[in-house]
Each structure stands twice: as structure tokens, then as C-alpha cells.
Amino acid sequence: MIADRPPPLIEVQPDAETLATAVAGELLNRIADAQAAGNVPHIGLTGGTIADAVHREVARMAADSGVDWGTVHFWFGDERFVAADSPDRNALQARAAFLDAVAATRVHEVPAADQVADAEAAAAAYADDVRTEGGGAFDVLMLGIGPDGHVASLFPGHPALEVADTVAAAVHDSPKPPPDRVTLTFEALERSHAVWFLASGDAKAGAVARALADDGTVAQTPARGVRGLVETTFFLDHAAASRL
Numbered sequence: 001m002i003a004d005r006p007p008p009l010i011e012v013q014p015d016a017e018t019l020a021t022a023v024a025g026e027l028l029n030r031i032a033d034a035q036a037a038g039n040v041p042h043i044g045l046t047g048g049t050i051a052d053a054v055h056r057e058v059a060r061m062a063a064d065s066g067v068d069w070g071t072v073h074f075w076f077g078d079e080r081f082v083a084a085d086s087p088d089r090n091a092l093q094a095r096a097a098f099l100d101a102v103a104a105t106r107v108h109e110v111p112a113a114d115q116v117a118d119a120e121a122a123a124a125a126y127a128d129d130v131r132t133e134g135g136g137a138f139d140v141l142m143l144g145i146g147p148d149g150h151v152a153s154l155f156p157g158h159p160a161l162e163v164a165d166t167v168a169a170a171v172h173d174s175p176k177p178p179p180d181r182v183t184l185t186f187e188a189l190e191r192s193h194a195v196w197f198l199a200s201g202d203a204k205a206g207a208v209a210r211a212l213a214d215d216g217t218v219a220q221t222p223a224r225g226v227r228g229l230v231e232t233t234f235f236l237d238h239a240a241a242s243r244l
């Protein structure tokens, strides 16, 4: 499935702060370059600690970036199935960190638990949005990686790993709270031109090493199963890179 993709690149920064600044700068450059070439960028966002730091750096650097925020499409690789105003929601965190500050208008959110009947309905609505608005081919897809090797909301050994023929799936019994989630499937994630894994801290070092190892399985370490069409880069700090 991903054997034909270019091998991953690894970029290591001294600490989480420097990492966030570097990723934010690179993201702004990619978006500006895409717009200068006449393209409409589609960017996949992730939740998590380092992603939040990246988002805040994007907000800080936005004014000098030359990006036209009104035309950028923003998507989410996964979402926690909670109420729209829950602080656990990835979209709410991203809005607070930078989307509202830059006045982004094309933000594609997964429906929340107080908006649809269940996670299945949310996944179906999000899959429709991905199909109709063209978000199936992200220019840049940022992904966190859990200490267990999960990516988006695809957890080791979980039935959602096997979902095919759709771009978004409901997840129940997630080992990480909250238990109900919606995730893009491998089928959708692997359509990205550039996949950027973001990881900081000792707790991620083992998962990062397994994700990049020559051997191992996607079922054990789902992050092994996502590679970009033209680029995969692991953006790490020293601690997250310490077992490579």
C-alpha cells in the first residue's frame, strides 16, 4: 500500500518550542507557495500538545506570511466526538490557537456530539464533506503520534484500522479518552502530498522509533501506515528522536 512512497525524512530540533516555530514557518511557506502558484491549499490539522504549540506559532507569524487565509481549506485528521463547546474538541483548540485569529473561513469540522445522533452520523457527514469539497488530497497533513503509536484516531489493534471504502470512520472504545471519536481512514490519510508527523518529548520516543523501524506492523504501530505521496517528514525534538 505504501511501499512506493518516498522514504521518510527526519528533522530534529532541540526542544518543543523551537520545533513549533520551525514547523509553523514551514507550513506558512508551503501555503504561500501554493497560493503563489495559483493553487487552493488543503491543510490537514491534528490535535495534541505539540500541534497546539505549532498553531500558536502560526498565529504569531501569520501577519508577515503573505497567506490569503480566506482561501485555505482546513481539515482535521481526527476529532473527539464530544459537544461542540467541549475543550476536548480538536477543532475548538485549533480555532482558539489560530483559526479565529487569522479569520479562516473554510474550516471543515467534524459534526459534534450535540449536532448529530452518533459518531457514525458524524463520520458519514464528514466523509461527504471530504468528497465534495476536495479535501481528499491534502497539500500538507499534520499528524500527532501517540506513545502507543496511534495516528489520528487509529489505535493499535483497533477495528477501525480495517475500515476500507470510506474516508472517515467512527471509533468507539478508544483506549485514550474520550472513547468516541471520528477518524480519517488510511485510505484518506494516504492521499496527502506531504505528511508531517509532529512529536515532542520522551514519551513519544519509542513510538517514533517503531514508526520508522525497518520491521514491525501497522496493527502494532498505526503511524507506520501513513506516508505522503511526495513527502513524509518526522518533525521531532531531541527527546522524541532519542531512540532513533
Ligand SMILES: O=C1O[C@H](COP(=O)(O)O)[C@@H](O)[C@H](O)[C@H]1O
Binding pocket: 046, 047, 048, 049, 050, 051, 078, 079, 080, 090, 143, 144, 145, 146, 147, 151, 152, 153, 176
Ligand atoms: O487524542 C489525540 O491525541 C493525538 C496525540 O496527542 P498528544 O497530546 O499526545 O500529542 C492527536 O494526534 C490526535 O489528533 C488527538 O485526537
